[in-house]
Amino acid sequence: MRIAVSGTHRAGKSTLIDELSDLLPAYVTVEEPYHQLEEEGYDFAAPPSVEDFEAQLARSIADLDEGPRDVLFDRCPVDFIGYLLAHEDRDAFDLDAWLPRVRNALRTLDLIVLVGIEQPDRIALSSSEDEALRLSVDEKMKELLLEDPYALGVVVLEVEGSSRARAKQVLEHLGSL
Template structure:
C-alpha cells in the first residue's frame, strides 16, 4: 500500500512513520518535503510564507507522482497537509486552491490510504512557548474538514488514528493487513 501520514505539526506523524518503517521493513519511507527542501538549501521564512507552503505542496505532489518509489511506501505528509496550512495561513487569500486542485487530485490517486493524526485531548505533545498554538489548532481544524468531510472530492480513504505511538501503529497495521489482496 502507498500510505501518507497527515496532520498538523507536533502530533506524532514522523514518530508513527518511524515506528511503522521498523514494523514494515519492505516499505520505502519518504521524508516530509520541508526537510528535503531545507537539506537542498531552500530558505524558509519564519514563520513560513504562502510561497514556502506552496513549495512544499509542489514537492509533495512530485513525491506522489514518482512511480519509482514502488507500491509499498510511507509518505511523511501529503498535499492535503499543505492545503490545510495554506488555508489557515494569515495570507490565505493569496493562495489559489482551484489552480492546484487538479494536480492534487491526480497525485492523491496514487495513494491507497491517508492516515490522519489529529490533535488529541489532552494534547499528547507539549508545545514550546515559541510555537503558535492557535495556528496549529487552525491547521488541525482545516485538515479535519479536508480529510473527513472531503469538500473538494479528493476521494482518498482516510484512517483516523489515536493513542500512543504503539497504539497508532497497531491501528495502521490492522488496516493494512485487512486490505491485503
C-alpha cells in the first residue's frame, strides 16, 4: 500500500512514521520534501515563502509519481496546499492551476493518515514557533481532507492518541481492507 502521513508541523507525523516503519518493516519511507530539497541545497526563506511551499508541492507530486509500491510518505501534496492556503501571501498561489496535477498524484495513494492537533495539544511548542500558523494549517488540512471541497477523492484516516495508539489505528484500518 502507498500511505501518506499528513498534518501541520509539530503534530506527530514523523513520530508516527517511525512507529509504522518498525511495525511495517517491508515498507520504504520517503522523507518529507522540505528535507529532500534542503539536502539538495535549496535555500528556504524564513519563514518559507509561497515559492518555497510550491517547490515542496512540486517535489511531493514527483515523489508520488516515482515511489515504490509499499511506501510511507512523510507528507503529500495536500499538506502544501494547506500551508499555501494559510500563508499570508495566499493570493499569490493559483490553486486551480495545481489541482489537476495534485489530483493525479493523489490517485497513486491508497490512504492518507491525517495527524491533527488534539485538545489538549500533545505537542509542547517553543515560544519561537508560530502557533497561529500551525492552527490555521491544521484547520485547512482538516477541511481539505475531511470535507473534500476540491474533489480530491482520497481515502483518509484521522488518527488520535499516543503514537502507539495512532499506529494501531493505522494497522487496524489496513487489516480491515
